[in-house]
Amino acid sequence: MMKTDYFTDPSGRKYSVRNNVDCKSSNVVYAVNCRRCCKFVYVGATGGTLYQRHLLNLSRIRTQHSDPVAEHFYTDTPWMIS
Template identity: 85%
Template sequence: MMKAEYFTDPIIRKYSVRNNVDCKSSYVVYAVNCRRCRMFEYVGETGGTMYQRHLLNLSHIRTQHSDP
């Protein structure tokens, strides 16, 4: 998880981060981006904690589970 005051999308729109977020935070909208091309790969939300969502994402990657 990266800490930042803002982030930008691929067309350089700037979005402010309004609250501090950590692994225990819940009801979060998050973006996963590619380190190579700096593009967003996925934008999602979670009602559970970021930690729980991260574990679920890793499980889906490891089992090659495809979610719509």
């Protein structure tokens, strides 16, 4: 988890971070950042905790699930989700 005052989605829309957020936070908008391509590859929302969402994303990457976020991380070619 990284701390920031704002983030920008792949289309260029800017989101301000208004509250303190940690892994136990729920009902939040979150961004998935890729260190390989140095960009946010996905912006989404979760009703659960950030921890639960992170575990789900990791599981989908490990099992090579047919999911755009997971595919970004388990394929050799970095691409942006549109």
